[in-house]
Amino acid sequence: MPPADSADSAGGPGPGRPAGGRSRGGPLRDCLDGLRMAGGTLTAVPVAAPRVDRAAAGWAMGLAPLVGAALGAAAAVVLAASVLAGLPGFLSAVLAVGALALLTRGLHLDGLADLADGLGSGRPAEGALEIMRRSDIGPFGVITLVLVLLLQTAALGAIADSSPAAAAAALVAASATGRLAITWACTPRVPSARPEGLGAFVAGTVPYWGAGAATGAVLSVSALAGLAHGGAFALSCALAAAAGLAAAALLLARALRRTGGITGDTLGALSETATTAALLVTAGAAA
Template sequence: MPPADGAEPAGGGSRGGPLRDCLDGLRMAGGTLTAVPVAAPRVDRAVAGWAMALAPLVGAALGTAAAAVLAAALLVGLPGFLSAVLAVGSLALLTRGLHLDGLADLADGLGSGRPAEGALEIMRRSDIGPFGVITLVLVLLIQTAALGAVADSSPAAAAAALVAAAASGRLAITWACTPRVPSARPEGLGAFVSGTVPYWAAAAATGAVVAVSALAGLAGGGAFALSCALAAAAGPAAAALLLARALRRTGGITGDTLGALSETATTAALLVTAAAAA
């Protein structure tokens, strides 16, 4: 998958064939989107394109791991809400909290009301302001309450919902790296991955996520399978609204923006499955 803009490889690596790019991209996705210490032997924009296109696969793996935590908690008799807290907490641990940190930073930047440069400067800071704190609390409460509601209805359905939501969250990252979505800065993760995912690859990833979510949802019944498919599509749609707002205010994407989009899509997907379970 060549970069959308035809950029030359960065970092001194030589361009490999499609299979090598794909494998290196999968390693980059794992190392970038999780706490697992996976190092790609070669990192350039061709590899970055594969990494962002394969992000939903990493999301599905994260969701499966968190679903195992959820199932174990429910199996020992913990209530649905507490089990959901442990599952959502495990997702934060598996990602080093990077997506949540990005959500808080973007909330502070957008909430500041400052022009683009001022908002980006706020997002660069290591501290979290009031907008970030409020956003984190609300998002985590919504995620745990929604997942807990599904768990109270059906543990199997809750596990499926978590896989669908985690994959949907990373699918939002894939779409944010398609052409015509600029970077807010000339450096950083946003600049490195901006425009690297062709539209056909994002569309293929969307089809795969919707299909996998529907299959996982069969654990909760045919109707819930449809709900999981809708949830997988609703997540990136909700994230697109935030992306539009971020582009107007900051001029492009940053690593923080990608994390915020992921958490937004995950939350929206969980809300849809909770509504279906109710």
């Protein structure tokens, strides 16, 4: 994760352009460095980023859905292995969702709990942000975590009972959608809530064309993954991705009104919200 003291002010340059203006190594190097940064920031995999600047950060946030799809595929392997071992759908889903949490160090879930505590406090922006900074989890955070994890496992388990292949496709689509929500939260006109931290470092780094391209890629991958369960389910997976993004947009609007911008916790909360909504839609389609 980028260090807080290296973050620039929000609303800066997009992919391929560092804070000073020009790219340091060209678009290809920026892309590769951004991909490594995305892996190191969004997963528990120890990936060393050769450079940490806003140019690389823009690519990292733009490529976040690719990392999400890889995480979903890894969790799908756990799910498939559990089903083949004879475990029922719900228990297989618990193991798959647990694998996702392990692969991300629980950072997105932690962000969800922190944002829930901040928004649930009813305090003004500064007070809510102060609550989000704390390392402990309050009652709003606990309740939100329990509900979200129950929804994710129950939805995924229901799909697995219908078709393990459909459940694997749903995992890939939902995980990619969750990270796509992060991509859109890093587009211009979405400010940072603080002058430092991850939110300030990545705010405004993804241009709209980059977010649009990522959206098209996620919709395509979701539909292709869903083909494992038929054409109708492929369409449902694409619709689930759209629904997940819409749910994240509603939460982002709420967070911006209450805190004035994004933080690292906000990004994590958006990811889990979009993932959950996408799984719920695919569960309904599979049923």
